Amino acid sequence: MKAYLAILSSxxxxxxxxxxxxxxxxxxxxxxxxxxxxxxxxxxxxxSGPQPMTYDQVVTYIWLGQAMLALTLLAVDNDVAVMxxxxxxxxxxxxxVDLYAFWFARALxxxxxxxxxxxxxxxxxxxxxxGLQPPVSLxxxxxxxxxxxxxxxxxxxxxxxxxxxxxWTISGEGLNRLALPLIFFFSGIGIPLPFFxxxxxxxxxxxxxxxxxDTPFRIYLGHLSGQAAxxxxxxxxxxxxxxxxxxRVTLARGLRKLVVQGG
Amino acid sequence: MLLDSIKLYCRYVDISLRSQMQYRxxxxxxxxxxxxxxxxxxxxxxxxxxxxxxxxxxxxxQMGLLYGIISVAFAIAEAVARGFDIFPTLxxxxxxxxxxxxxxxxxFQVLSQELQLMRIGRLAQGLIVLFWSAEQLDVxxxxxxxxxxxxxxxxxxxxxSGLFVLQATICFWTTESLEIVNCTTYGGVEAAQFPLTIxxxxxxxxxxxxxxxxxxxxxxAHAILNLRDVLGSTPLIQWLSPLTGVLFLVVCLQFWxxxxxxxxxxxx
Amino acid sequence: xxxxxxxxxxxTFHIARRAPGLWGxxxxxxxxxxxxxRALDGVSFSIAQGELVGYIGPNGAGKSTTVKVLSGILxxxxxxxxxxxxxxxxxxxxxVRRIGVVFGQRTQLWWDLPxxxxxxxxxxxxxxxxxxxxxxxxxxxxxLDLGALLDTTVRQLSLGQRMRCDxxxxxxxxxxxxxxxxxxxxLDAVSKLAVREFIERLNKQRGMTVILTTHxxxxxxxxxxxxxxxxxxxxxxxGTLADLRASVTRERWLTVDLVDGAPVAxxxxxxxxxxxxxxxxxxxxxxxxxxxxxxxxxxxxRNYPVHDLFVENPPIEAxxxxxxxxxxxxxxxxxxxxFAASVDKSQ
Numbered sequence: 070m071k072a073y074l075a076i077l078s079s080x081x082x083x084x085x086x087x088x089x090x091x092x093x094x095x096x097x098x099x100x101x102x103x104x105x106x107x108x109x110x111x112x113x114x115x116x117s118g119p120q121p122m123t124y125d126q127v128v129t130y131i132w133l134g135q136a137m138l139a140l141t142l143l144a145v146d147n148d149v150a151v152m153x154x155x156x157x158x159x160x161x162x163x164x165x166v167d168l169y170a171f172w173f174a175r176a177l178x179x180x181x182x183x184x185x186x187x188x189x190x191x192x193x194x195x196x197x198x199x200g201l202q203p204p205v206s207l208x209x210x211x212x213x214x215x216x217x218x219x220x221x222x223x224x225x226x227x228x229x230x231x232x233x234x235x236x237w238t239i240s241g242e243g244l245n246r247l248a249l250p251l252i253f254f255f256s257g258i259g260i261p262l263p264f265f266x267x268x269x270x271x272x273x274x275x276x277x278x279x280x281x282x283d284t285p286f287r288i289y290l291g292h293l294s295g296q297a298a299x300x301x302x303x304x305x306x307x308x309x310x311x312x313x314x315x316x317r318v319t320l321a322r323g324l325r326k327l328v329v330q331g332g
Numbered sequence: 333m334l335l336d337s338i339k340l341y342c343r344y345v346d347i348s349l350r351s352q353m354q355y356r357x358x359x360x361x362x363x364x365x366x367x368x369x370x371x372x373x374x375x376x377x378x379x380x381x382x383x384x385x386x387x388x389x390x391x392x393x394q395m396g397l398l399y400g401i402i403s404v405a406f407a408i409a410e411a412v413a414r415g416f417d418i419f420p421t422l423x424x425x426x427x428x429x430x431x432x433x434x435x436x437x438x439x440f441q442v443l444s445q446e447l448q449l450m451r452i453g454r455l456a457q458g459l460i461v462l463f464w465s466a467e468q469l470d471v472x473x474x475x476x477x478x479x480x481x482x483x484x485x486x487x488x489x490x491x492x493s494g495l496f497v498l499q500a501t502i503c504f505w506t507t508e509s510l511e512i513v514n515c516t517t518y519g520g521v522e523a524a525q526f527p528l529t530i531x532x533x534x535x536x537x538x539x540x541x542x543x544x545x546x547x548x549x550x551x552x553a554h555a556i557l558n559l560r561d562v563l564g565s566t567p568l569i570q571w572l573s574p575l576t577g578v579l580f581l582v583v584c585l586q587f588w589x590x591x592x593x594x595x596x597x598x599x600x
Numbered sequence: 601x602x603x604x605x606x607x608x609x610x611x612t613f614h615i616a617r618r619a620p621g622l623w624g625x626x627x628x629x630x631x632x633x634x635x636x637x638r639a640l641d642g643v644s645f646s647i648a649q650g651e652l653v654g655y656i657g658p659n660g661a662g663k664s665t666t667v668k669v670l671s672g673i674l675x676x677x678x679x680x681x682x683x684x685x686x687x688x689x690x691x692x693x694x695x696v697r698r699i700g701v702v703f704g705q706r707t708q709l710w711w712d713l714p715x716x717x718x719x720x721x722x723x724x725x726x727x728x729x730x731x732x733x734x735x736x737x738x739x740x741x742x743x744l745d746l747g748a749l750l751d752t753t754v755r756q757l758s759l760g761q762r763m764r765c766d767x768x769x770x771x772x773x774x775x776x777x778x779x780x781x782x783x784x785x786x787l788d789a790v791s792k793l794a795v796r797e798f799i800e801r802l803n804k805q806r807g808m809t810v811i812l813t814t815h816x817x818x819x820x821x822x823x824x825x826x827x828x829x830x831x832x833x834x835x836x837x838x839g840t841l842a843d844l845r846a847s848v849t850r851e852r853w854l855t856v857d858l859v860d861g862a863p864v865a866x867x868x869x870x871x872x873x874x875x876x877x878x879x880x881x882x883x884x885x886x887x888x889x890x891x892x893x894x895x896x897x898x899x900x901x902r903n904y905p906v907h908d909l910f911v912e913n914p915p916i917e918a919x920x921x922x923x924x925x926x927x928x929x930x931x932x933x934x935x936x937x938x939f940a941a942s943v944d945k946s947q
Contacts, residue, residue: 094512097512101522105522105533108526111526113384115387116383119381121383194591242358243357243358243361246362246365259376260377264383347713354712390779422624426705426706430708432672432673433673433696433701434725435693448719585868596689597613597675599613599665
């Protein structure tokens with residue numbers, strides 16, 4: 070366990086080094102957030118019918134999205150990808166390390182560091198000046214934190230899966246190129262999920278990706294409260310467990326394939 | 333002289349395309365992925381228009397015209413100016429010296445490195461939206477407004493290429509890639525997909541006078557659709573505005589030359 | 601009129617100093633600390649057409665900087681440079697057409713293309729007329745024995761093969777002047793010989809001016825009648841190799857590895873001086889005119905449990921260090937004389 074914590078903290082510290090990039094990155098995200106807010110502002114001014122969310126809620130949703138953007142920008146772990154491509158991954162198998170846990174820990178720290186670095190300044194700036202509302206209640210705020218952590222775990226398990234899929238080289242790469250943008254789309258970061266057409270909502274609900282940011286955001290806004298909130302968080306956890314199990318199984322298969330084929 | 337440069341560029345492009353075709357499966361997947369991503373993005377807008385009906389008086393097909401012009405222009409720039417997009421890699425590898433040792437302009441050589449064909453994914457998607465919108469709007473196509481549409485796309489491609497050149501020029505001073513320039517390219521694309529009137533005045537000003545995206549689709553669209561511009565642009569402005577994109581590129585290339593001068597006096 | 605005339609070349613680089621650690625990185629965002637490096641500190645020399653000049657010096661001495669200035673891709677702070685009657689960095693495009701440059705560490709060929717396609721592309725870039733290109737290309741292919749390599753992609757070539765192709769590539773457009781920056785670095789012995797032979801033929805048969813920067817003394821010995829030594833941005837020595845050797849390098853070095861576990865603390869000899877010791881490895885300097893190589897080896901082997909040994913020339917860095925020492929001591933001597941003179945005057 071200590072080993073994985075060590076990995077987590079060292080990666081975290083390494084990623085914290087990129088301060089200049091972080092400051093510039095926050096600026097970029099404020100820009101994108103502003104554009105989206107203004108687009109919705111334009112829409113709301115043009116129509117007075119009922120919408121899935123009020124304007125204020127949409128604004129909060131958008132800024133929460135910018136703060137937690139790291140959970141939606143899923144990408145393959147590059148170092149591991151190189152290891153797999155060159156065949157060095159075989160050496161990893163000789164170590165007394167749980168390879169899945171190792172890759173998961175890397176994915177976790179890889180998301181956690183940028184998340185913290187961006188989330189804090191954006192919460193502050195957007196909260197003070199740009200319309201990010203506080204959570205609907207203290208309870209909602211606490212549940213939000215729990216659910217957001219769940220989103221982090223889900224993002225990590227998805228990243229681990231994309232990395233594992235590379236053991237099947239070409240098909241893995243292809244799968245990632247198509248899947249990752251779709252995950253991005255179905256997370257609600259571009260178009261908030263409540264705005265998806267009604268006929269698509271069952272599909273949205275069936276996919277796990279709303280657990281990345283949409284679930285925590287709805288809890289924050291009070292759309293999901295009490296029992297519904299608890300159920301949503303449990304659903305997140307169920308999906309996380311499922312993704313972890315799938316990950317472990319496919320990793321074992323993939324490594325066995327390597328051994329059989331001789332790497 | 334110019335003909336000779338064009339021939340050389342074609343040769344470079346041939347090499348670049350052959351190299352990309354070597355990995356055919358990967359190319360097809362990436363092209364498809366780009367097509368689907370941009371397609372999904374537009375479907376998202378369709379969903380929003382279904383809920384809201386219109387945005388500041390603009391309907392979905394009208395927005396589609398704006399969207400189409402910007403998308404196609406950006407896709408062309410992404411494909412053609414790819415060399416500038418990957419310039420940080422060139423400079424970090426120390427290969428820019430070799431560029432200077434060849435008897436050709438540095439910008440030409442950087443440009444010629446690659447023509448990224450997979451951008452056709454976004455290009456195709458943009459064209460589909462453009463044609464669909466034009467059909468929905470029942471535009472009466474004349475030689476004049478068809479030319480204006482083409483000029484708008486070309487002007488837009490020049491503008492975005494200029495932004496890529498600017499992005500690359502920054503590398504002469506710092507190798508840390510500044511994420512903030514994404515605001516201008518990808519941010520610009522996102523913003524310009526919607527009519528300018530929805531943005532705050534200060535934001536509009538930036539995208540009209542500093543990075544003249546409005547000149548690429550917003551103003552020309554009024555001329556093509558025969559609309560009166562609430563912001564007060566005259567038909568003359570609307571017809572000539574795409575040239576701003578070309579001018580912008582020329583200015584950016586001047587910055588590039590300044591950057592090269594800086595490089596040769598400080599030596600990487 | 602010499603082909604190259606360099607006068608009082610000065611070039612200073614400003615490197616940002618960055619303190620280590622997280623705090624240092626943050627400070628670096630606010631205030632920049634600059635460090636000045638005087639890469640060229642008044643360099644002057646001239647080179648006639650057809651000369652084969654070696655340009656040596658330790659790392660950071662200013663070799664690459666000089667080559668960059670001469671090839672027109674770096675503008676100096678002050679001083680004048682005339683190559684083939686013009687200033688290199690003015691009208692760059694027209695100037696570089698007439699020179700050839702080869703970097704030992706880096707290829708100019710396109711990684712994924714067959715060699716012959718790289719050549720054809722260079723022909724178009726340099727606008728070489730087709731008939732002259734064919735003649736030039738065929739001659740170079742013959743001279744460098746590239747026939748079998750033409751259809752191979754550069755990626756698949758060995759280092760030695762790549763260097764031969766790079767040499768051809770640099771000469772396809774028939775330049776009047778050739779700069780070679782560490783052309784034999786990392787090459788195997790056979791390839792080094794091939795490269796050296798080619799450079800020699802190029803210089804003797806075609807009268808091509810060649811400026812060769814290198815770390816490898818064997819390159820210099822094989823090829824260069826004239827050697828310029830640069831150190832700390834200044835030309836320390838400019839003359840024939842014989843002159844350089846005579847002034848510094850009569851000395852040779854014997855390195856001895858003792859057997860593991862040998863109870864010996866030191867290796868000494870009346871005719872040799874200990875320069876360096878690392879564990880069981882001892883490096884001795886000696887004058888071969890005082891004691892011959894075989895005699896010294898026999899004596900050492902007789903007195904000590906030797907596991908292995910080899911004899912070599914002192915590395916170029918040691919030669920430069922000697923030249924510095926000479927300069928410093930002669931400088932000090934001048935200062936003392938000056939002081940004495942001023943004392944005399946005041947009396």
